[in-house]
Amino acid sequence: MAVFGMVSAVAGFVKVRYLVDKAVIDNCVFRAHYRLTSAFLFVCCIIVTANNLIGDPISCIADGAVPPHVLNTYCWITSTFTLPHQQGKPVGTHVAHPGVGTYDPDKNETYYHSYYQWVPFVLFLQSHL
Secondary structure (H helix, E strand, O other): OHHHHHHHHHHHHHHHHHHOOOOOOOOHHHHHHHHHHHHHHHHHHHHHHHHHHHOOOOOOOOOOOOOHHHHHHHHHHHOEEEOHHHOOOOEOOOEOOOOOOOOOOOOOOOEEEOOOOOHHHHHHHHHOO
16 A cells, blocks of 8 residues: 555656646747658658558569569569669660660679668658657
């Protein structure tokens, strides 16, 4: 019983302490800024996560020997890359997209892109800062 009395006394002090007015160090513009920014980043996180879960987050080019869903999962996990030597070629006639083309691992340099898996997590963390 003595412990309960001590805990209730401390709890009463804590409640009273939080009821006292705190110093306000920001104005309505700053409050709107950090609240709207947090809300905006959280909404972006939800949209990107929904797109990753519902839509197709990545679409790899294949010749049809491997089922498309298997290849897309492999590309999603291992990351994707572009080829710097394919950057300057005309799109539509020589390459499908800048940096996409035929690849020879012994001759061609690659530039890996593996950021897209972490975008929802980073947006979530930024929205809570």
